[in-house]
Amino acid sequence: MTLHPIESGNFKLDGGAMFGVVPKSLWTRTNPADANNMIDMAARCLLIEDGDRLILIDTGMGDKQSEKFFGYYYMWGDHSLDASLAKAGFHRDDITDVFLTHLHFDHCGGCIINNPNGNGYLPAFKNAKFWTNENHWNWAVNPNAREKASFLKENILPMQDSGQLNFIKKTTKDSFQTSSELDFGIFFADGHTEKQMIPRIDYKGKTLVFAADLLPTAGHIPLPYVMGYDTRPLLTLDEKAQFLNEAADHNHYIFLEHDAHNEIITVQHTDKGVRLKDTYTFNQLFK
Template sequence: MNLYPIDSGNFKLDGGAMFGVVPKTLWQRTNPADENNMCDWSMRCLLIEDGNRLMLVDTGIGDKQSEKFFSHYYLHGNGDLKTSIENAGFSLDDITDVFLTHLHFDHCGGAIKNTESGFRPVFKNATYWSNERHWKWATEPNAREKASFLSENILPIQESGQLKFIERNADIMTNVFKGIDVLFVDGHTDSQQLPIINYKGKKIVFMADLLPSVGHIPLPYVMGYDTRPLITLAEKGSFLQKAADEELVLFLEHDAVNQCCTVTNTEKGVRLDKTFQLKDL
């Protein structure tokens, strides 16, 4: 198995929204804000090569929304989904599976493109993986999340016939794919699915929005975007303890500086241990 970090670009989000009730004087130590209170965030995806399977985890924000839409998110950086996949030695048509942690626009927007004949999958040879519970949540959205679930990002996946669901009957599903387990969490959005990859004797966890950055490791640092913050607290607390005890490697989707980290137990609870690049494992 080979793993390739994929850079689909950076964007900005309000620091207060990203850290919820935590005061700016605390969160700006790890995530400094600009004059508009906006912080930098990556949209780092992951490509998993295993035999004939080439799985892309998340797809970034894409490029099909309006100029007005993108103006709210200050896209920047040199990252580009297609170019990054090609730099890893592959083409878009080589992708066999697209694993979507959840269907918020910054995680699935790059899965669909706008063509003269309408919205079409970017990865024409791939199976797109979600789960039935989250799909229903996203296609019948609540008022709080409606702006994050864009129909043009979601419905064309099903219409293409390329959508399949991972069956969820437990919080941790083992051996869903060869060498990959799936952890389900419900605090940020209902039935977010996180891949756990067995790699070089380690377990790599793609953190998505359970842990956006190393700045979110202290337990109270929960996003204002989370629909069920108390559930996030419980899920995050149990996961971080497990991560410290088992020396899990956390692959960070939204941390603009740090690609991976480990955590450790301290007198103040679980805290950051080391940061490093995936290639250094």
Template structure:
């Protein structure tokens, strides 16, 4: 098995929204804000190369939204989804499986584009697009709080194309390459892949742990639908990660690709940061 980092660029979100009830005087130490209180965040995806399968985990925000939408998020950086795939030696047509941790626009928007005629089409025409039944229901019939994050133009073409498959946690996983941890605090049934790699376990943290700045348990995003549940899920997962020396792959950290955590007298804290290539 080989793992490839697929960078898709950066965007900006309000720092207060990203850290919930934590005061700015604390969170700005790790994630400094600009004059508009916006912090920069990565959209870092992961490509799993295993035999004849190429499994892409998340795909960023994409570029099909209109200028008004994109102006709210200040997309920047030289890397794009397709350029990063090319750098890794692959094309969109090579992807066999598009695994989506959840269907918020910054995690799945890059999987659908508009054709020259203006019709939606899949960026990965030969791939199966994977979600799960509970989250699909949650995303296609969204609550008022998350409605702005679940965009039908990102989601429905997967189903309409016939490429959508829904994972059932009660039956054997279609991915023997990794285990899946289901988290419900951020959104319903977000999937966190835990991948055996080089004698370690590597967890693609999605929005369970957006950055190293979110490691202390109370540092929970204001975007989370069930923040107290996130706190419990983080406590359980990070305690196990510290005990078993997990590598935590960070989707949104603007600086660090990977980290480890350790148990201290103050609770679980950051241990080391490094790139995937340094493993």
């Protein structure tokens, strides 16, 4: 097995929305804001090269939305999904599986592209299976008013229309299970959105956990630092506590999807609770 971090593009989001009830005077210590109150964000995906399978975890926003849409997110930097795949030696047509932690636009928008003939949409990965789970799919295609702006039908329905949609089966009542479909562990979390899936991968003697939106940035480690976007913030508190305590107990390496300045972190127990231990680049750990 070989892993490749895939940078699909950087953007900005409102810092207040990213930290919920936490005062700006506290969250700006780790996530400084610009004059518009926006903080730096990444859309960092992960590519798993495993035998004859090439599995991409999340895909970023993509580039098919309107100029007005992207104007809300202050895109910055030179990263792109295609360029990052090429740097790893691959093309999107090589991808066999796309695993989606959840179906918010900044995680799945890159799955779908505009049809070149100007009529509708096409899967960006024509040879891949798209993996979500049935509970989350139903949640996304019948969105509540709070999340409706994040579940864009043009990002989601073409997966089904193309016949490439597949569901991970949740086989246990426990929050963690090993996926028989993709051969890695999955932590199911319901605080941010229904049945978000957090992959856990054993690699080169280390356990790497892809944090997705359970832990967006290193600045979100303290338990009350919960995004305003989360649909069930009190449940997020419990899920973060379980996730972070396990990470501290077992020295998990946490791969941060949205932290533009910290790629991988570890955490430790302190008298103030679980806190940041060390930060790493992927190359420092695995190259």
